[in-house]
Amino acid sequence: MTNSLDNLRVENDGLVCGEVGRWAETKHRLISLYDELFATGMKNKWEQRVYIDLYGGSGHSQIRGTEIRIKGSPVLALTLPCPFDKYIFCEESEPLRSALKIRGERIAPHADITYIPGSCDDKIEEILRAIPRASASNRVLSLCLVDPFDFGIKFETIRKLSSGFVDFLVLLAVGMDANRNYDHYVDGDHPKIDQALGNKDWRERWKNFSGGRK
Numbered sequence: 001m002t003n004s005l006d007n008l009r010v011e012n013d014g015l016v017c018g019e020v021g022r023w024a025e026t027k028h029r030l031i032s033l034y035d036e037l038f039a040t041g042m043k044n045k046w047e048q049r050v051y052i053d054l055y056g057g058s059g060h061s062q063i064r065g066t067e068i069r070i071k072g073s074p075v076l077a078l079t080l081p082c083p084f085d086k087y088i089f090c091e092e093s094e095p096l097r098s099a100l101k102i103r104g105e106r107i108a109p110h111a112d113i114t115y116i117p118g119s120c121d122d123k124i125e126e127i128l129r130a131i132p133r134a135s136a137s138n139r140v141l142s143l144c145l146v147d148p149f150d151f152g153i154k155f156e157t158i159r160k161l162s163s164g165f166v167d168f169l170v171l172l173a174v175g176m177d178a179n180r181n182y183d184h185y186v187d188g189d190h191p192k193i194d195q196a197l198g199n200k201d202w203r204e205r206w207k208n209f210s211g212g213r214k
């Protein structure tokens with residue numbers, strides 16, 4: 001049996017792409033597997049399945065220090081055996097978003113894709129408007145990938161998206177951010193984690209849990 005896991009790597013198509021570490025290959029395989037299970041498993045259960053990528057990237061990523069390029073999460077979702085009915089890609093960087101749009105048009109010219117420029121936190125109302133309206137005869141289920149570089153996600157954005165039926169796949173590769181900024185976040189009053197978790201009382205609970213250890 002062949003599926004989307006067999007073809008993670010791509011040729012250099014001349015367009016801009018971000019850089020990732022070696023570990024990203026495993027991460028992207030897991031994302032692809034989850035996308036495929038979701039899109040295929042829900043196909044006959046809901047009238048419309050929507051894929052939302054809040055931190056879309058450019059569609060391809062290059063593994064640092066190599067010439068290897070792999071599919072990014074939006075391209076993985078567009079090339080599934082049972083594609084989604086609708087795609088919403090948000091990306092803050094204009095060059096990355098432009099490259100993603102060209103790639104999307106090349107690989108899935110008939111896919112229904114809405115590209116949202118800017119920060120997903122600032123553009124959440126636009127993202128919500130792009131989700132097809134649900135009704136009793138048009139039930140809509142979304143899969144939302146949340147894949148920021150750091151603790152940048154704001155819980156309020158997730159909360160607003162949860163007004164409909166949404167399954168979230170949240171990847172927080174935050175070790176570097178957390179280790180570098182531990183004192184700043186835990187002992188300081190930096191609001192980043194407050195915003196990510198949607199509350200301010202996490203510091204006390206974290207200190208009790210960790211016993212003051214980093």
Ligand SMILES: C[S@@+](CC[C@H](N)C(=O)[O-])C[C@H]1O[C@@H](n2cnc3c(N)ncnc32)[C@H](O)[C@@H]1O
Pocket residue numbers: 018054055056057058059060061071072073074090091092093096118119120121147148149152
């Ligand atoms: C870890 S990468 C995501 C990669 C993508 N999931 C993939 O598989 O290729 C994070 C991306 O989010 C973008 N970004 C950062 N902050 C953002 C925000 N607030 N809203 C939308 N995009 C953002 C960055 O420009 C970067 O391309």
